Amino acid sequence: MRNIPLFKALAKDAWIKPFLKHYKKTMIIALLLGFMTFFCAGALMFTSGFLISRSASIPENILLVYVPIVLTRAFGIGRPVFRYVERLVSHNWVLKMTSQLRLKLYNTLEKDAVFFKKHYSLGDVLGLLAEDINHIQNLYLRTIFPTIIAWILYIFVVIGLGVFSIPFACLMALLLFSVTVVLPLWSVVVNGARQEKEKQSKNELYTELTDNVIGVADWIFSQRGHEYVNWHDQAEKNLQDTQASLRKFSRRRDFLLQVIMGIVVVALLFWTSQQFPGNHGGAANWIAAFVLSVFPLVDAFSGLPDAAQETNIYKDSIKRLNDLPNITEHTTKKMLEGSLDINIEHLVFQYEEDSRKILDNLSLTIPQGEKLAVLGRSGSGKSTLASLIRGDLVPTSGSVQLAGVATEQIGDVISEYIGVIQQTPYLFHTTILNNLRIGNEQAEIAEVWEVLQRVGLEQLVKGLPDGLDTMVDEAGLRFSGGERHRMALARILLKDTPIVLLDEPTVGLDPITEQALIDTFFEQLTGKTIIWITHHLQGIEKMQRVVFIEDGQLEMSGTPAELAQTNSRYQKLKAIDEGKY
Template identity: 70%
Template sequence: MFKIPLFQSLKTDQWVKPFLHQYKKALYLALFLGFMTFFCAGALMFTSGYLISRSASLPENILMIYIPIVLTRAFGIGRPVFRYVERLTSHNWVLKMTSKLRLKLYLTLEKEAMFFKQTYRMGDILGLLAEDINHIQNLYLRTIFPTIIAWILYVFVIVGLGFFSLWFALVMTILFFGLVVVFPLVSVLMNGARQEREKQVKNALYIDLTDNVMGVSDWIFSQRSQEYVASYLENEQQLYHVQNELRRFNRLRNYFFQLYIGLMAVSLILWTSQRFVGNHGGAANWIAAFVLSLFPLIDAFAVLPDAAQETNVYKDSLNRLNALNSQATPEDSALPIQTLTIQLKNLSFHYPNESKMVLNGLDLTIPQGQKLAILGRSGSGKSTLATLIRGDLAPTDGFLTLGEVPTNQFGDQIANYIGVIQQTPYLFHTTILNNLRIGNEEASVEEVWHVLERVGLKKLVQRLPDGLQTMVDEAGLRFSGGERHRMALARILLQDTPIVLLDEPTVGLDPITEQALIDTFFGELKDKTIIWITHHLQGINQMERVLFIENGQIELAGSPAELAATSPRYRLLKAVDEGR
């Protein structure tokens, strides 16, 4: 009964259960080899015990000990061989299965990234990758395989004892029942919740550590680094406390488990002494055989309590992975849009578990071809607005549409309409050609050279020894900041989206490089809708419209000329930005 929650999760499972059928032959082989490993171990001790006792009693015929000698050798060789082959088979099966699980997880996350971002943070994804997939691997190696093998041995031992004594077979049925059911059940009831709590705390640490490391500069600049360290240490202490409770219970359970094994050994001694007195040279021959065979068999049952108490954790991992399928949005045919106008109507947004509105009641229309700059200080909501425009998030209230279709409904198709150049464009560890073709996999080499010329990188790439086949260092570190941004622009030009979102692409560049990059951006993107998220006013005169967002609301709006003529605040900000 203690495994019913796991069984319920497996009934609707779409991640693990299919592999039970796909690789069933290898699965059956692994189970058979696991059974034979323990069978050989028990049989080795059985024949060894009989052989030792029989040899000590001066047998009348050498054949009385010759057969046990041969069997001892056979079982002695068979045990490590079966063990080795079983490990190869089971681990090969599990690793093959988990490699496909990781591939499926990657494809699911990559395909539905926009939708997952509404629910999961980066730490959640790391938790999925680092914890849940490993738990699924352990589900087979530490729970399913050992449990099935133990039950097969259980049946085999009871049937075997039944040939000698039905009443003692019944006694051992009850005693072995304690090993395969009672101890695991107690472990689930007493330790299962702690095991699940341990996993939850670990996942929380993944989330907090990832989020805080990615935002470490904010902690440092706000002079709250000690507060962060104290918070993290407090979470670690919770984990240590849970793990200490787990270890304390496991030590106590293992102590009683060994006492229980001693009870079973005494029961075997008493039964064999009564059952075989006067037979085949004395009771000692069979006492040693039966009692010694018990101890290697116990290894098959000793792992069951730990395996059982982890079923709650495995159930949670299965549910989390299968929940990804419910988050996924099926691929629809191309969404019909009549215009490329972006419309915001009474748009408000706040993040889950936070009451503060990041954006509050925005109304805005961005017609096709408009050049719009969105300004505001850090935390004003401009980056969140950009994320909503891309469809990575859904508004809490109101609407944000592209061609009268909510942007969060486009899925992967949003990349056909909106291209993005971020603060730190990422270049992958592959060739320059492959990096640029991310924007358009069908682009020809001639088209790639053409866009490189447009962004001012053609001569640079031509001077490289391997040209377009030059390997890019991890994160593109061989290129300067300005060159990486020009590479990102080349991707956008190959992608040829009608709308381009520039998310503070010039942060960290010197003024000369920044101005040259701005001129290149606006010169090459002159026929497209441009939404420029920025924090200062260099190059602002090339925009048709400027918005200032303050505390989630639009405070100023107009063309650069209108704001220069009517807004003292705009004139002051522009003067400060220009160093006047």
């Protein structure tokens, strides 16, 4: 499917074509303006060439040069005017279309978030949002519009020359056909495969670099850092070799295009000298007019090979958008009943395009009210497990159930049962009060002050000039890391969810702040189910049970006291965490 041509992707398209029909009038106007831009450019050189030749001879009448002078001014003004208006119209058309595409994509993301997280990793979703829509935009601005305008010019030039000489028009049709069709197809066939290889190399480098930067501590700890550096250097070299091949081919192709256009100029010079013979004045004045009119057309034709070559990028974007599910309305499930135990049975999860299993046959039961710590190295599957518990992902096989209901089927009401505090809690650019009321819009002011007192922020907020009405900077940057986490805890307390998921909330904090924050968490969350995703063991003695996940499987389970006495691996982890190893 990767090698399907662009026209086949468009033939099955349900995302782009509806907007083409909706904005077809604006598109036609943009194409006509683009044609008029190059027509004025060619006509400007045509009249200028005639004017130069006529002025070099002795004109019998001043009108013989006055009309070309007026036309030269008119076409000279018309060229930038049409160009400017064409840019306005074409960009306005494309931006209208892509704004609708973005709206449709956002609606699909919102309605089918579980589908996305099952089939795509975060980078893929960002690619859909940031790259694919931009690719569609470039498809029209850099490929479809210039190509259609060039074909219109091609037909116009051939017909125009056919009025004077059909054999010469056929010769020009053949030469220009090689520029408008043969060279672009050649670029698609030869450089298309290299572009695909370049894209795959970049994706592989990005993925590996991201994963290994996150897990750099593991590389250093295992003393295998040099292996990754060597691999990365080789991958970089392969990418650079591919890019060098792309540039080498482009230079050769562009040189060939210039040679063909040079042949067109020479042929036109020879033909006009035969078509309009004469030494001075008269018909000979048309020679310069015809020859000079060719040069502006080079700009219209020279970009076609690159434009066609880029279709290899655009077709993947069109295919990805059309592979998305149709927007469906999800109904909110009824409230859960009974004990809020979490049961995980034979859980397997992997992304469809990744052969590696993130979680592999993992089984775990978390009774209501238990405090569970989930340990593991970077990439071991801890955060994926948290997403599955929240219902943000659908298991590949097995199940994750809350009160006997699969979490991915609970719907929006799962937020009534599970609250989350992440590594970097996000505070919105609004008042402190609005930030805290996100989970419970009906909370009274007295309740807000109560939870602020419980999390240790009451005096801080009272000391601000506007108190609860103080505006929070974008992303909450006016508050320290520990203060942002306490704000997030205050939201949870206002919401009063029975289950709280702590997804490495103390990462990046200094030890004193970290310990104080841990103490506050467990003091204020008494009686609730706590699932603490963490990578080190500070404060671990507050947990009732500790499990360790490695390569997607449960490798260790027990109370902190039991593991400290009997499990050598836990003892080693504890020693490393305390700096004793």
